[in-house]
Amino acid sequence: MKLSTKGRYGLRALIDLAGNCGEAPVSTASISARQDISERYLEQLMSMLKKAGLVKSIRGASGGYVLAKDMKEISVGDILRALEGSLEPVECAGLDPDGECSISDSCVTKYVWQRINESISRTVDEIMLDQLVEESRKNCCSGTDKRVCRN
Incomplete structure (x- = not known):
């Protein structure tokens, strides 16, 4: 199984969002700058994550994105499936009860x-x-710096 940039960048973006999300929404511009992901591409990813119910968008001058659920309730599988679709490396008709495998x-x-x-x-x-x-904070951040670093 090989993940595309959608899955890899989207996961990084959501880790960043979750790590930098306090009371205020996080802008795609700030995530883009920290993660070195094109803001235009990031908007596409966030749209897919919004459609999957993982993030909410907040409009306005201080708008951006917030998590739609507690980060303890969002799995890597939820994120990757929202961005990549099925994670099955092999589609086998024999596993599908309605599959047409001779x-x-x-x-x-x-x-x-x-x-x-x-x-x-x-x-x-x-x-x-x-x-x-938590892993990102342990691995990347020192002292009082609470940024979630690029993975």
């Missing part, structure tokens, strides 16, 4: 694909956004 009954490789798919899902669903924010 050898499904005798194919044993479908169990390999199923285990890989389940393992990826379990892993990304167990890692929560708050854990990544």
Whole structure:
């Protein structure tokens, strides 16, 4: 499985947003500057994350984005699926009850694909956004500097 820049940059952006979100919304310009992501591309990613119910946009002069849920409730899987779609590295018709696979009954490789798919899902669903924010602070920040650094 290989993630596109949507998944990689979107995850970085949400870690940044969560780490810098206090009472005020966080602008895409500030995330863009800290994460070295094109603001135009970042707006596209934030739109996808908004559609998935992970962020909310606040309009106005001091507008920007805030998390739509507590960061303890947002998993890496939620973020990646919102940006990438399915995380399954192999689509196997034999795993789909309605799939049209002529050898499904005798194919044993479908169990390999199923285990890989389940393992990826379990892993990304167990890692929560708050854990990544905490790791980012431990790894990148010193003293009173509370910025979430570029990953």
